[in-house]
Amino acid sequence: MTNIKDIARLAGVSVSTVSRVLNNYKHVARDKRESVLRVIEEMNYTPNKNAIDLIRGETRTIGVILPYNNNPAFDQILNGILNKALEHDFSITVLPSIYSKEKEVEYLKKLKSKLYDGIIITSRANDWETIIPYTGYGSIVSCEYTQHKEIGCSYMDRYSSYLDAFQLLKNKGHYAVAFTTARIESNSTKQMIGAYKEVFGEFQPKYHISGCLCLEDGYKAAEHFLHLPERPTAVYANGDEVAGGIYLYAKSQQLKIPADLAIIGQENQPIGIGMGITTVDHQLTKIGEQAFSLVIKKSREKVKIPYHIVERDSV
Amino acid sequence: MTNIKDIARLAGVSVSTVSRVLNNYKHVARDKRESVLRVIEEMNYTPNKNAIDLIRGETRTIGVILPYNNNPAFDQILNGILNKALEHDFSITVLPSIYSKEKEVEYLKKLKSKLYDGIIITSRANDWETIIPYTGYGSIVSCEYTQHKEIGCSYMDRYSSYLDAFQLLKNKGHYAVAFTTARIESNSTKQMIGAYKEVFGEFQPKYHISGCLCLEDGYKAAEHFLHLPERPTAVYANGDEVAGGIYLYAKSQQLKIPADLAIIGQENQPIGIGMGITTVDHQLTKIGEQAFSLVIKKSREKVKIPYHIVERDSV
DNA sequence: TTGAAAGCGCTAACAT
DNA sequence: ATGTTAGCGCTTTCAA
Numbered sequence: 318m319t320n321i322k323d324i325a326r327l328a329g330v331s332v333s334t335v336s337r338v339l340n341n342y343k344h345v346a347r348d349k350r351e352s353v354l355r356v357i358e359e360m361n362y363t364p365n366k367n368a369i370d371l372i373r374g375e376t377r378t379i380g381v382i383l384p385y386n387n388n389p390a391f392d393q394i395l396n397g398i399l400n401k402a403l404e405h406d407f408s409i410t411v412l413p414s415i416y417s418k419e420k421e422v423e424y425l426k427k428l429k430s431k432l433y434d435g436i437i438i439t440s441r442a443n444d445w446e447t448i449i450p451y452t453g454y455g456s457i458v459s460c461e462y463t464q465h466k467e468i469g470c471s472y473m474d475r476y477s478s479y480l481d482a483f484q485l486l487k488n489k490g491h492y493a494v495a496f497t498t499a500r501i502e503s504n505s506t507k508q509m510i511g512a513y514k515e516v517f518g519e520f521q522p523k524y525h526i527s528g529c530l531c532l533e534d535g536y537k538a539a540e541h542f543l544h545l546p547e548r549p550t551a552v553y554a555n556g557d558e559v560a561g562g563i564y565l566y567a568k569s570q571q572l573k574i575p576a577d578l579a580i581i582g583q584e585n586q587p588i589g590i591g592m593g594i595t596t597v598d599h600q601l602t603k604i605g606e607q608a609f610s611l612v613i614k615k616s617r618e619k620v621k622i623p624y625h626i627v628e629r630d631s632v
Numbered sequence: 633m634t635n636i637k638d639i640a641r642l643a644g645v646s647v648s649t650v651s652r653v654l655n656n657y658k659h660v661a662r663d664k665r666e667s668v669l670r671v672i673e674e675m676n677y678t679p680n681k682n683a684i685d686l687i688r689g690e691t692r693t694i695g696v697i698l699p700y701n702n703n704p705a706f707d708q709i710l711n712g713i714l715n716k717a718l719e720h721d722f723s724i725t726v727l728p729s730i731y732s733k734e735k736e737v738e739y740l741k742k743l744k745s746k747l748y749d750g751i752i753i754t755s756r757a758n759d760w761e762t763i764i765p766y767t768g769y770g771s772i773v774s775c776e777y778t779q780h781k782e783i784g785c786s787y788m789d790r791y792s793s794y795l796d797a798f799q800l801l802k803n804k805g806h807y808a809v810a811f812t813t814a815r816i817e818s819n820s821t822k823q824m825i826g827a828y829k830e831v832f833g834e835f836q837p838k839y840h841i842s843g844c845l846c847l848e849d850g851y852k853a854a855e856h857f858l859h860l861p862e863r864p865t866a867v868y869a870n871g872d873e874v875a876g877g878i879y880l881y882a883k884s885q886q887l888k889i890p891a892d893l894a895i896i897g898q899e900n901q902p903i904g905i906g907m908g909i910t911t912v913d914h915q916l917t918k919i920g921e922q923a924f925s926l927v928i929k930k931s932r933e934k935v936k937i938p939y940h941i942v943e944r945d946s947v
Numbered sequence: 948t949t950g951a952a953a954g955c956g957c958t959a960a961c962a963t
Numbered sequence: 964a965t966g967t968t969a970g971c972g973c974t975t976t977c978a979a
Contacts, residue, residue: 320972331950336974344948366745367691368972371682372955378725386714387917389902392707395726399701403728410693410725411710413718430681431956532902561906587704587847588903591876602702635956646966651958659964683956687971746972 319360328356339364370431378408379612380433382424384440386413388530389586390556390601394439394460397605405613407434416442416500429454435612437605440503456615458608461504470619471607473599475505478624479512479553482581482597486551487516489632491579495524495542495549497535497559509555524549532588535562543570543578551579551632557589557596564592564631580631593630600624634675643671654679685746693723694927695748697739699755701728703845704901705871705916709754709775712920720928722749731757731815744769750927752920755818771930773923776819785934786922788914790820793939794827794868797896797912801866802831804947806894810839810857810864812850812874820870839864847903850877858885858893866894866947872904872911879907879946895946908945915939 321339325332330349337345338353356362370376381398383391395411402409410433412424421443428436428451435456441448449467451457458469486494494517498506506527514520523545526538535554539562542549554560560582567578574580582589585598603622611618636654640647645664652660653668671677685691696713698706710726717724725748727739736758743751743766750771756763764782766772773784801809809832813821821842829835838860841853850869854877857864869875875897882893889895897904900913918937926933 318972321974322972332973333950333952333975334948337949340974346948349949363741363744365686365972366742366747367682367686368955369974371680371686371957371972372974374955376682387707387711392702396702399726399728403730408725408727410723411714412723413714415718426678427681429678432681532905558902558906561902565906587873587876588906590847591873591880591903592906633956636958637956647957648959648967649965652965655958661964664965680956683971684958686956686973687958689971 318365319362321364324353324356324360324362327360328353374431375434376408376432377406378410378433379609380410380412380424380427380436382412382414382421382436382438382441384414384416384442385530386411389558390584391439393584393586393601394605394608397602397607398437398609399605400602401606401609405609407609407613412436414442416440418442418447422447425451428457435615437608437612439608456612456617458612458616460604460608462619462621466617469608469611469617471604471611471622472619473604473622473624475599476508476512478597478599479509480515481626482553483512483516485626485632486553486579486581489551489575489579491549491551492517493524493547493549494551494553495526495538496553496555497529497538497563498525498527498555499530501527505555529555529559532558532562532565535559535564536566537562539563539566543567543572549578551575551581554580554582556584557582557586557594560594560596560631561588561592564594574631582631585627589627589629595629595632596627598625598627633680634677636679639668639671639675639677642675643668689746690749691723691747692721693725693748694924695725695727695739695742695751697727697729697736697751697753697756699729699731699757700845701726704873705899706754708899708901708916709920709923712917712922713752713924714920715917716921716924720924722924722928727751729757731755733757733762737762740766743772750930752923752927754923771927771932773927773931775919775923777934777936781932784923784926784932786919786926786937787934788919788937788939790914791823791827793912793914794824795830796941797868798827798831800941800947801868801894801896804866804890804894806864806866807832808839808862808864809866809868810841810853811868811870812844812853812878813840813842813870814845816842824868824870844870844874847873847877847880850874850879851881852877854878854881858882858887864893866890866896869895869897871899872897872901872909875909875911875946876903876907879909890945890947897946900942904942904944910944910947911942913940913942 321332325335338350414420437458439460452467462472582594582596585596589596640650653665729735752773754775767782777787897909897911900911904911
């Protein structure tokens with residue numbers, strides 16, 4: 318591999334001069350600049366980026382921690398991040414965590430080891446207390462709200478959106494309402510249950526199924542709900558694919574949507590458009606875009622992205 | 633920032649000893665190893681990965697060039713890549729190209745600049761002739777077949793799958809068949825047209841619409857097809873979301889699926905399951921997994937991944 | 948405008 | 964078993 322020293326020698330200049338033309342500095346004589354460029358061309362030289370990153374102490378790369386890499390919601394956030402990264406000429410490294418605390422810490426250590434200029438956490442397993450110390454090594458932005466001043470947030474008002482969705486159902490005359498969530502221990506499950514209580518008074522565990530990520534999960538959840546003695550008349554799914562699965566199972570039981578079962582999904586995904594499912598759109602792409610903007614600004618702002626409900630034919 | 637020198641000094645040993653314990657080498661006395669570990673702990677030290685990458689000349693990072701970052705097909709491939717990367721403790725950097733030749737070359741230069749150990753090209757705008765020289769700087773694997781010996785391939789037999797899909801339609805009595813593709817200049821459009829000719833004799837431009845990526849594009853394509861004087865009785869869509877859009881438009885015109893219009897999609901995506909759309913599953917996740925395996929083995933094998941047709945209710 | 952030289956933080960060959 | 968030292972390839976003072 319040819320290096321900067323070779324170029325300098327062949328161009329008859331010093332390495333610092335080569336460095337100067339490489340970085341477009343002024344104060345380089347025309348002829349020297351040209352001869353350096355010629356040699357670079359001839360030798361087909363490209364500077365070693367690791368050496369540059371080592372010296373500069375920055376990499377123009379952002380790491381994105383996300384639990385699942387095959388989940389449409391996280392794909393939407395990632396999409397937003399990539400949009401902005403492309404625009405700002407940053408690279409994005411995807412860090413799949415499967416909600417493993419160890420994996421997450423491993424990734425935070427990579428921030429510390431200077432591989433990334435910052436990290437975006439789309440969702441997490443660790444406590445903020447274990448994450449915050451790493452803000453000393455690069456900017457950390459979360460896609461979930463936290464009051465900790467060290468962390469920038471690009472988030473949505475989950476609680477309020479859950480409230481709206483349940484209220485919509487209640488307004489349509491539904492009182493036996495079921496819902497699905499992804500992780501039982503997650504913040505969003507807690508908020509979902511909270512909102513449920515606020516709207517319907519008491520939480521009934523039989524009307525809640527966790528661990529729902531994809532269409533098949535929704536199908537199974539519906540199977541459970543619809544075999545309950547007092548079967549729900551509506552269900553709020555944590556994603557349109559899960560909602561689609563619920564829809565399919567209901568249909569397989571000859572139920573009419575929404576007459577026999579109302580369904581509301583989340584994140585305005587293609588399947589929801591296709592199947593005409595009402596959905597709560599948290600604008601995840603925008604969340605991702607905003608998260609990226611915050612992380613490169615090293616900002617610790619808390620930016621709330623508005624959600625809206627898209628009414629279709631399933632409620 | 634504390635560095636290896638500081639640790640050596642504080643532990644009362646040389647940097648090489650510190651390096652040895654860092655890399656789990658043998659021949660380090662118990663007490664020295666322990667005191668080094670203690671100081672590392674106390675100082676909360678993490679080695680600078682850029683320095684290590686610089687010396688080792690490898691980064692355990694693979695770059696993945698993909699044209700769109702919000703396209704379900706490429707998401708499936710990326711998903712497969714990430715599965716394997718996680719397993720093998722490699723990092724994945726996403727390189728969005730929007731089919732720009734310049735962007736692609738920029739990414740290949742990053743391979744040359746030693747940022748990645750290899751690159752996976754899911755789809756490309758450049759000729760192989762301009763890509764191949766970069767195989768000198770790291771392994772390059774393609775998700776599309778090419779006979780060039782320098783390039784490993786994890787691919788599907790597109791032509792044969794197109795043939796099968798068109799034949800399926802023909803067997804069901806369809807002769808006026810339309811189809812959609814993503815990019816007019818792409819290889820897969822060429823193969824699609826070739827397969828069409830082989831099955832139906834002649835290619836009719838009015839039955840082909842390019843530039844279809846999402847549901848909305850499918851909707852518009854259907855609008856076009858269904859207003860043709862001799863409207864097609866079947867359409868093969870380049871993706872299930874596009875197929876979903878076609879389905880929706882047909883429904884909006886009171887057409888029955890498949891009686892009035894047969895629809896076949898591609899890639900077995902959730903929306904297709906939800907809407908009951910027959911699809912050609914090219915197993916993109918497996919393509920991604922295999923591509924990753926090839927790239928880290930620096931293999932130039934050509935591995936064909938089998939496809940299969942999933943029959944549902946739209947044909 | 949240019950070059951010499953001192954790092955950036957680490958590994959590894961070599962010597963002991 | 965351990966330390967010395969010469970790099971890895973580049974940037975950036977500093978002096979000229």
